[in-house]
Amino acid sequence: MSGLRLFWRKSLNVVMLTLTGVAAFAVVSVLFMILGYLVWKGGSSLNWNFFTKLPVPVGETGGGVANAILGSMKLLLLAAVMGLPIGLIAGVYLAEFGGKSYSFVIRYTTDLLNGVPSIIIGIFAAALFVLPVHHYSTFAGGAALAIMIIPITLRSTEEFLRSVPGSLREGAMALGASKWRTIATVVLPAAKGGIITGVLLALARVAGETAPLIFTVLGNQYWTTGWNQPTAALPLVIYNYAISPYDDYHRQAWAAGLVLLALVLLTNIGTRFALSRGASGGSN
């Protein structure tokens, strides 16, 4: 009887532990399936035209998404110019100056802002910059992405500033440096690598955002000049082409998806590699 019970408990142990392993590998395999499928479907449509030409009507060959690539770059530039200073400086406040309760409020708000669905950020940007002037603009899309960048940069900046050893600060202060000089000349340079990593990851994250762009920048078949017109963007092109009924467009959607995914994954892998090398280099 007790032998049977022991057998049952041991079998349950083996079965459940195996299942947990299966679950973990199943989830990881999804990543490779996504990657493999995109390479298989999109790889063949990647060519010089894809990166340098404007879109062409269905049926013609040789079109590309050059305007969308440029549009995405402009949007990221806007987001970086508007969002990064706020995220970085607010991060310095939380790590170096903040007291207890107000910092908690800021940190909590940041986390909540980070969890707001991107489509809501899109509505917010549209309500501020599109509805009052009655036209779509690159600027409005950049503003939406900037709002999304702020919480991500803020938390990563804070984290990396906190990981700078206190002895460095004390050393600088012992030499008579004021607090802000300590931060500007000792703490920030020490955390530089980490902060840049955080910025790159934040940019990679918003580069793939589609929802906040639909009704702020709208999309465009042509080159956009300036910041006040509707513009094309890579994620929008993927979305519009994928839901269109044409095979030509589907192929381009796969290719654009592959480009976007490659950018995002390479940024993530690259920064991870740089960080781990920096960490081990620092300890030697």
Add this chain to the structure above:
Amino acid sequence: MSATATTIENAPLRPSRGARAFIHRLRNGDEIAHIITLVFASTILLLAILLVCILWRDCHLSRAQFGWAFFRTSTWDPVFSQFGALPFIYGTLVTSVLALILSVPLGLAAAIFLSELAPRKISDTISFLIDLLAAVPSVIYGVLGIFVVVPLMRTTIGPALKHTLGFLPIFQGPNYGVGFLTAGIVLTIMVVPFIISVSREVLLTVPRDQREAALALGATRWESTWKVVVPWARSGILGSIFLALARALGETMAVTMVIGNDPRIATSLFSSGYSIAAVIANEFAEAFSDMHVSSLIELGLVLFLMTFILNGLARIMIIATERGGGRPS
């Protein structure tokens, strides 16, 4: 007169120490730096408040017109300016709950494997790959949803479910490939990484002696994990589930591309439906009447509040677990 005289006389002699220290620090630049960074940090707070105010202000038309009936009626007719949110709320909840039912066992199992069984190096590598999965843009999940999951649903998964569980009302009716179940499956893949990475972190904070005590009492590895480690971390795990739910509720692109975009309330999971985020994505740019825009913004406000509350609860639970452990009482 004498009072003024004393102040003037005493001023250089007895300035308050606080004021002098303040002037001194001002000269160093410390106070200025403090104030500048404080202003930038406060921008976050202002942004959040502004977000709520703008959403509230811009949906006053539909709030005034429909009141609470907005949430009870299910007609969505831009032509006749009749707007009821029920089908969208239903679609959002059904797809998200479906995603949770599928992703919680999968995610929790994977997190247990990573924190309890796998050697640290393997665990870190797999966790990194799972973080990459979380970084994949949602529009790419949407593309894969349209071209892979939808056909699979139409030809394989759907018929198999009908064959085995067809007696349940949720698996009856025509199956076109798009619909609640497809959206739920795509959402599952998207939120599983969040459950895994947060749960793993929380499980790793469970003290080692808890596991050792259970093993010393003769528990098997699984029993020590399931009856001691998981209950210890339960509020943190619940937090990770809330985070995942908030993410699923607000997910836009992937759902828009596979849910069918048809505002109806159906029992069958094969039926096409609509979600709040999807209707906003599809109609906001083309809304021609102010009432239509206002109704869409009110939907946005509803979605915002749902995710806001869930995220708020989740953060508190995770913080509580990491600080002291959700000790089983």
